[in-house]
Amino acid sequence: xxxxxxxxxxxxxxxxxxxxxxxxxxxxxxxxxxxxxxxxxxxxxxxxxxxxxxxxxxxxxxxxxxxxxxxxxxxxxxxxxxxxxxxxxxxxxxxxxxxxxxxxxxxxxxxxxxxxxxxxxxxxxxxxxxxxxxxxxxxxxxxxxxxxxxxxxxxxxxxxxxxxxxxxxxxxxxxxxxxxxxxxxxxxxxxxxxxxxxxxxxxxxxxxxxxxxxxxxxx
Ligand code: CA
Numbered sequence: 369x370x371x372x373x374x375x376x377x378x379x380x381x382x383x384x385x386x387x388x389x390x391x392x393x394x395x396x397x398x399x400x401x402x403x404x405x406x407x408x409x410x411x412x413x414x415x416x417x418x419x420x421x422x423x424x425x426x427x428x429x430x431x432x433x434x435x436x437x438x439x440x441x442x443x444x445x446x447x448x449x450x451x452x453x454x455x456x457x458x459x460x461x462x463x464x465x466x467x468x469x470x471x472x473x474x475x476x477x478x479x480x481x482x483x484x485x486x487x488x489x490x491x492x493x494x495x496x497x498x499x500x501x502x503x504x505x506x507x508x509x510x511x512x513x514x515x516x517x518x519x520x521x522x523x524x525x526x527x528x529x530x531x532x533x534x535x536x537x538x539x540x541x542x543x544x545x546x547x548x549x550x551x552x553x554x555x556x557x558x559x560x561x562x563x564x565x566x567x568x569x570x571x572x573x574x575x576x577x578x579x580x581x582x583x584x585x586x587x
Pocket of ligand 1: 375376377419420421422
């Protein structure tokens with residue numbers, strides 16, 4: 369899952385990149401509204417964590433601008449100012465949730481999972497086995513039995529299941545796994561796919577040689 373973090377506070381930004389990274393999110397971090405706008409215009413994110421008090425274009429203006437442009441990416445607003453007026457203006461501008469600073473990292477992770485659950489991931493089933501992925505609980509079951517996946521294996525499977533029936537190239541899957549500036553192992557995706565086939569069932573992910581990977585759509 370790829371997140372855009374918009375936060376001008378360096379200490380908080382670093383903490384969030386590390387904390388969210390540990391729970392399996394690929395995090396791109398920008399420090400102002402203009403950079404956030406360019407990032408959102410060029411990259412597909414699963415969610416945005418948006419501070420409202422930013423230098424230059426503030427968070428509310430950015431949000432209104434993106435919503436007016438048809439951007440439906442779920443947005444969780446962070447605000448230091450605990451006023452009803454600001455919360456209401458954030459929600460009016462099109463945010464999906466908000467948290468008041470200071471906040472607890474675990475609560476932020478839980479809220480993000482809830483946002484993602486509301487966005488678009490459908491359970492995936494394949495006969496004769498039944499594989500079910502729950503983005504909110506960050507869990508996968510096969511025939512009802514829990515399967516233990518690493519954060520990155522989960523991210524690859526979720527990326528493919530969200531786009532079931534469509535081929536994703538290796539670089540599109542890498543986008544699900546890595547934030548900006550993170551070093552990418554050249555065969556990481558192949559390794560994760562291999563492990564997923566071993567832990568689930570061999571046909572869950574098909575390879576289209578030279579093109580990418582696909583999870584077949586539901587019949
Ligand atoms: Ca700020």
